[in-house]
Amino acid sequence: MPELPEVETIRRQLRPRLLGRSVLEAGSHPSSKFTPARAITGARFSEVGRRGKYLLLGLDDDRELVVHLGMTGRVQFRPGAPDDIHPHLRAWWQLDGDETMEFIDARRFGRLRVVPAGDYRTIPTLATAGPEPWDPDLTDERFWNSLRASRRTIKTQLLSQRPVAGVGNIYADEALWLAEINPVRRSIGLDRAGRLLDAVRTVMGQGIEMGGTTLRDYRDADGGSGENQHGLAAYGRAGQPCLRCGELLRSRVIDARSTVWCVACQR
DNA sequence: CCCAACTCCTGGGCGC
DNA sequence: TGCGCCCAGGAGTTGG
Numbered sequence: 242m243p244e245l246p247e248v249e250t251i252r253r254q255l256r257p258r259l260l261g262r263s264v265l266e267a268g269s270h271p272s273s274k275f276t277p278a279r280a281i282t283g284a285r286f287s288e289v290g291r292r293g294k295y296l297l298l299g300l301d302d303d304r305e306l307v308v309h310l311g312m313t314g315r316v317q318f319r320p321g322a323p324d325d326i327h328p329h330l331r332a333w334w335q336l337d338g339d340e341t342m343e344f345i346d347a348r349r350f351g352r353l354r355v356v357p358a359g360d361y362r363t364i365p366t367l368a369t370a371g372p373e374p375w376d377p378d379l380t381d382e383r384f385w386n387s388l389r390a391s392r393r394t395i396k397t398q399l400l401s402q403r404p405v406a407g408v409g410n411i412y413a414d415e416a417l418w419l420a421e422i423n424p425v426r427r428s429i430g431l432d433r434a435g436r437l438l439d440a441v442r443t444v445m446g447q448g449i450e451m452g453g454t455t456l457r458d459y460r461d462a463d464g465g466s467g468e469n470q471h472g473l474a475a476y477g478r479a480g481q482p483c484l485r486c487g488e489l490l491r492s493r494v495i496d497a498r499s500t501v502w503c504v505a506c507q508r
Numbered sequence: 509c510c511c512a513a514c515t516c517c518t519g520g521g522c523g524c
Numbered sequence: 525t526g527c528g529c530c531c532a533g534g535a536g537t538t539g540g
Binding site for chain 1: 513517520
């Protein structure tokens with residue numbers, strides 16, 4: 242599932258391909274999740290940003306196309322017209338230069354929105370998202386205070402996007418494993434919070450370096466796969482030995498999300 | 509405000 | 525081999 246490292250990989254590829262280019266025509270699947278695609282016909286891309294798991298495609302008319310990839314969303318380019326017989330084509334934008342950008346999404350968990358630039362009031366998760374992992378204002382104390390404000394499990398809090406933006410199920414399990422913290426804890430001290438924040442930065446940074454994690458669906462904007470799946474220590478490794486202590490990793494559903502952790506060294 | 513439950517989707521893995 | 529069941533999951537929505 243595309244999390245911050247996957248979305249950042251795509252952002253970096255999209256930027257040189259989109260900046261300065263105009264949308265000549267656009268179309269979409271009839272679902273309201275995708276119809277906003279049509280609203281940017283005639284506009285020109287002027288920025289390609291990211292916030293958490295959201296792609297922010299700035300337009301020269303002071304609006305933004307906000308893209309969330311959901312579970313299986315992909316962005317790809319093809320010469321000429323859209324491939325309108327592709328069964329999972331949800332939106333497309335015909336660009337100048339005889340090329341089409343396509344949004345492919347088998348499971349339709351993705352969504353598109355067009356908003357006034359920087360105005361995310363109608364996208365609550367984006368509007369209330371916590372800082373980016375490398376935001377200099379994100380201190381250990383701030384992260385700890387955010388975690389202390391809720392009584393939910395640490396795992397659930399990481400997925401909430403509030404303490405830090407961009408964490409999904411894979412990198413949450415990886416960060417908790419690296420920081421040696423039990424995902425079902427409901428409170429942690431400042432020292433553990435600091436270690437968890439360090440771990441989030443480490444696993445996210447590694448994910449970006451590796452071009453994202455491809456378990457099944459994820460592809461970058463060039464159609465390529467990531468390599469981070471070979472570096473996972475927890476996610477998908479239930480029943481296999483912990484890479485730190487050898488204990489067999491356990492799996493359990495926490496808040497409807499499968500969670501893998503080591504009962505011996507994650508306390 | 510917080511939180512829990514429910515919802516959306518369908519490819520693929522599995523049991524038989 | 526084929527059928528049918530059910531899981532995976534981010535975030536939006538709803539209701540307490």
